[in-house]
Amino acid sequence: MKILVCISHVPDTTSKINFTDGNSKFDSNGVQFVINPYDEFVLTRAMWFKEKQGASVTVVSVGNPSTEPTLRKALAIGADEAIRINADASDGYFVAKQLAEVANNGNYDLILAGRESIDYNGGMVPGMLAGILDFNFVNACIGLEVEGDKATVIREIDGGKETLSTSLPLVIGGQKGVVEEKDLRIPNMRGIMMARKKPLTVVEPISFEATTESKSFEKPEAKGAVKLIDADNVGELVDLLHNEAKVI
Amino acid sequence: MSVLVYAESSEGKFKKIAFEAVSYGKKVAELLGTNLCVLTINAENASMLSDYGAEKILKVNNEKLSNFNAKAYADVIKQGVEKENADVIIIDSSNDGIYLAPLLAVNLEAGYASNVVDAPSSISPFTVKRKAFSNKAFDNTEIKTARKLIGLAKNSFGLVESKTSATEEDFTPTLAEGDFNITSTSIDKAKGKVTIADADIVVSGGRGLKGPENWGMIEELADILGAATACSKPVSDLGWRPHSEHVGQTGKPVAANLYIAIGISGAIQHLAGINSSKVKVVINTDPEAPFFKAADYGIVGDAFEVVPKLIEKLKEFKAQNA
Numbered sequence: 357m358k359i360l361v362c363i364s365h366v367p368d369t370t371s372k373i374n375f376t377d378g379n380s381k382f383d384s385n386g387v388q389f390v391i392n393p394y395d396e397f398v399l400t401r402a403m404w405f406k407e408k409q410g411a412s413v414t415v416v417s418v419g420n421p422s423t424e425p426t427l428r429k430a431l432a433i434g435a436d437e438a439i440r441i442n443a444d445a446s447d448g449y450f451v452a453k454q455l456a457e458v459a460n461n462g463n464y465d466l467i468l469a470g471r472e473s474i475d476y477n478g479g480m481v482p483g484m485l486a487g488i489l490d491f492n493f494v495n496a497c498i499g500l501e502v503e504g505d506k507a508t509v510i511r512e513i514d515g516g517k518e519t520l521s522t523s524l525p526l527v528i529g530g531q532k533g534v535v536e537e538k539d540l541r542i543p544n545m546r547g548i549m550m551a552r553k554k555p556l557t558v559v560e561p562i563s564f565e566a567t568t569e570s571k572s573f574e575k576p577e578a579k580g581a582v583k584l585i586d587a588d589n590v591g592e593l594v595d596l597l598h599n600e601a602k603v604i
Numbered sequence: 605m606s607v608l609v610y611a612e613s614s615e616g617k618f619k620k621i622a623f624e625a626v627s628y629g630k631k632v633a634e635l636l637g638t639n640l641c642v643l644t645i646n647a648e649n650a651s652m653l654s655d656y657g658a659e660k661i662l663k664v665n666n667e668k669l670s671n672f673n674a675k676a677y678a679d680v681i682k683q684g685v686e687k688e689n690a691d692v693i694i695i696d697s698s699n700d701g702i703y704l705a706p707l708l709a710v711n712l713e714a715g716y717a718s719n720v721v722d723a724p725s726s727i728s729p730f731t732v733k734r735k736a737f738s739n740k741a742f743d744n745t746e747i748k749t750a751r752k753l754i755g756l757a758k759n760s761f762g763l764v765e766s767k768t769s770a771t772e773e774d775f776t777p778t779l780a781e782g783d784f785n786i787t788s789t790s791i792d793k794a795k796g797k798v799t800i801a802d803a804d805i806v807v808s809g810g811r812g813l814k815g816p817e818n819w820g821m822i823e824e825l826a827d828i829l830g831a832a833t834a835c836s837k838p839v840s841d842l843g844w845r846p847h848s849e850h851v852g853q854t855g856k857p858v859a860a861n862l863y864i865a866i867g868i869s870g871a872i873q874h875l876a877g878i879n880s881s882k883v884k885v886v887i888n889t890d891p892e893a894p895f896f897k898a899a900d901y902g903i904v905g906d907a908f909e910v911v912p913k914l915i916e917k918l919k920e921f922k923a924q925n926a
């Protein structure tokens with residue numbers, strides 16, 4: 357089985373979010389970048405398929421050279437090779453088109469991506485990729501087994517879960533549950549050393565006009581101060597929620 | 605030129621977000637000076653949609669679609685869009701909505717903006733405001749394609765009544781064999797419980813509650829309020845509560861009218877997932893807990909004393925307002 361894992365390179369969850377150039381660009385100054393947390397879950401699942409079922413694992417990212425350390429980290433975790441598509445990830449459709457090109461050239465059976473990236477929170481790329489490739493697609497995946505070309509996938513639904521049966525080729529938008537948090541891997545010294553020797557190929561993008569464009573950013577309005585209610589006067593909270601906030 | 609909304613239903617009944625999507629669609633149609641068409645799949649009482657501005661309702665009824673299937677649903681909506689020649693298409697942000705929308709975008713070669721929170725700020729260029737950076741910012745995005753797909757964030761636009769008289773039409777799209785390459789083998793859903801996705805009110809507990817045996821009062825509070833229960837990440841990691849209750853950046857998003865956080869410190873990753881809730885209440889012993897900076901109302905106090913009192917007061921309140 358050939359697996360492609362799509363890695364998006366995002367600001368660490370605690371990052372302060374700022375913008376530059378008249379609020380038109382994300383300010384990456386001083387921001388620590390990491391593998392998108394959802395992608396870490398699916399990457400770990402890919403490692404399991406590699407170890408238990410002899411799968412090969414390629415990681416891919418659409419991004420400029422600054423994404424390479426993130427790809428190296430994925431190699432250190434255990435992926436066999438990495439591909440960087442040399443373009444700014446400007447729009448979900450654009451990214452999906454680029455990934456589809458790589459997927460077509462590599463004949464992958466299983467493409468693993470995260471449910472969403474925590475920067476632009478698009479939740480677009482995996483579904484668009486599946487649509488472009490005409491592969492089967494399951495989103496919000498919390499469990500995945502593959503036997504031959506058959507797959508059993510569990511997805512989260514509002515208020516529960518649904519078990520699905522499908523076949524490869526398949527694209528997954530995954531999240532916690534695909535593996536548990538305790539199973540996530542941190543690169544060790546040996547992994548880091550080996551990663552240096554693994555291939556990281558840079559390919560140029562195909563031409564495709566982005567379908568959307570971020571014009572400007574803004575931050576939420578500053579919040580007013582919290583209204584404190586005395587612990588001995590809980591009734592006042594009920595009153596405020598009813599008469600002032602009008603939510604009960 | 606027209607606007608098409610897909611109004612989601614579950615077991616024949618519209619979800620509240622369906623009415624919100626229709627309200628939003630009406631607004632967009634007004635801005636564009638055009639008509640609003642709403643597509644339904646196996647829904648009863650389609651005429652309810654005219655309370656929110658639907659002018660035409662395309663009703664699809666097909667047993668093969670009784671279970672949600674993203675590819676088949678995207679295919680059906682695409683055919684509705686083509687039939688109506690719609691150029692703005694609106695889908696809600698339920699788990700099913702965000703599953704089918706990217707497939708639909710590719711079907712229609714439409715630019716897609718997800719997590720949209722407001723009516724377009726401009727029609728030409730077509731610009732919408734969407735949530736980004738885990739609720740830490742908004743992104744004003746231009747959709748550049750002729751067809752535009754909008755994923756509407758839950759509880760962002762609200763319900764806006766606008767009575768119209770809608771024409772209803774049965775619509776029979778063609779379904780392809782390939783639409784059903786994924787089959788549902790089982791659905792496991794808690795019965796009779798309010799889900800976090802549908803809830804107007806969410807009551808959430810954190811590590812401050814000390815152990816799973818103390819969740820009785822959280823459930824009781826939720827019960828009185830008709831709320832869903834939720835928890836912080838460590839609580840589900842410790843196995844005190846099921847993973848499905850974990851909310852926050854890496855868990856479920858919450859966009860409720862009222863979010864009550866009990867014994868939760870208010871770490872940035874927690875807040876990122878719940879910040880788009882309208883009103884936030886915190887109950888915490890530590891006045892320095894970061895949640896107090898994010899909350900609208902707060903009580904500095906011990907949950908084990910405050911929550912039982914709150915339950916009592918709410919019971920009195922309910923009795924008076926019944």
Ligand SMILES: Cc1cc2nc3c(=O)[nH]c(=O)nc-3n(C[C@H](O)[C@H](O)[C@H](O)COP(=O)(O)OP(=O)(O)OC[C@H]3O[C@@H](n4cnc5c(N)ncnc54)[C@H](O)[C@@H]3O)c2cc1C
Pocket residue numbers: 369393809810811812813835836837838839850851852853854855866867868869870871872873874877887888889890893905906907908
């Ligand atoms: C990559 C990453 C992703 C993460 N994603 C999430 C996420 O999605 N969701 C999430 O929740 N967290 C997430 N976290 C974890 C987050 O950083 C915090 O560790 C977590 O939210 C803390 O949970 P808590 O508030 O329940 O516990 P604590 O931080 O331990 O806080 C407990 C609080 O309870 C109060 N307390 C104690 N006793 C009482 C009492 N008797 N009555 C009232 N109050 C009391 C304390 O004052 C304290 O403020 C993530 C972390 C990382 C690194």
Ligand SMILES: Nc1ncnc2c1ncn2[C@@H]1O[C@H](COP(=O)(O)O)[C@@H](O)[C@H]1O
Pocket residue numbers: 361362363364365392394395416417418419445448451468469470471472473474476477478479480481482
């Ligand atoms: N620039 C990118 N390069 C590679 N994969 C990406 C990129 N952006 C997004 N993805 C993948 O698509 C998933 C969803 O991202 P998004 O649609 O941007 O929310 C991510 O979790 C990644 O797996």
